[in-house]
Amino acid sequence: MAVIRSFERVEFDVPAEIEADGFLFQYGEANWFNDPTFTVGFVRQLELVDAEEEHEGYSQVQLEYRYPVDTDLRSLGDHNSWWFPESGVPFGEWLESVKRDPVWEVVREKIPTEFDVSQELV
Numbered sequence: 001m002a003v004i005r006s007f008e009r010v011e012f013d014v015p016a017e018i019e020a021d022g023f024l025f026q027y028g029e030a031n032w033f034n035d036p037t038f039t040v041g042f043v044r045q046l047e048l049v050d051a052e053e054e055h056e057g058y059s060q061v062q063l064e065y066r067y068p069v070d071t072d073l074r075s076l077g078d079h080n081s082w083w084f085p086e087s088g089v090p091f092g093e094w095l096e097s098v099k100r101d102p103v104w105e106v107v108r109e110k111i112p113t114e115f116d117v118s119q120e121l122v
Contacts (some may be wrong), residue, residue: 042063064115
């Protein structure tokens with residue numbers, strides 16, 4: 001969680017628009033891998049604009065743990081939680097709520113098969 005807190009402190013040149021810079025915490029079963037996979041991770045989403053300040057898309061930086069699906073993980077279902085500065089909730093408060101999510105108790109006893117850091121344009 002310290003890495004996520006540090007990453008939030010890095011300022012990026014994004015438009016002064018609502019939801020131009022935000023974080024997503026998410027987990028659940030992913031069906032795009034060869035084997036059944038449960039993912040837990042964070043995404044930082046940054047809005048991209050062209051020279052005329054028109055919306056071009058988003059840059060998403062993802063940090064994700066991957067686990068083989070088992071009964072414990074499947075029982076958690078899917079979850080996502082967004083945070084944006086204009087939400088009125090301080091980042092630290094949002095991150096504390098993420099830390100209290102039951103997924104951490106379950107994955108603490110598991111060994112991830114992979115940890116992925118990626119960036120994509122959407």
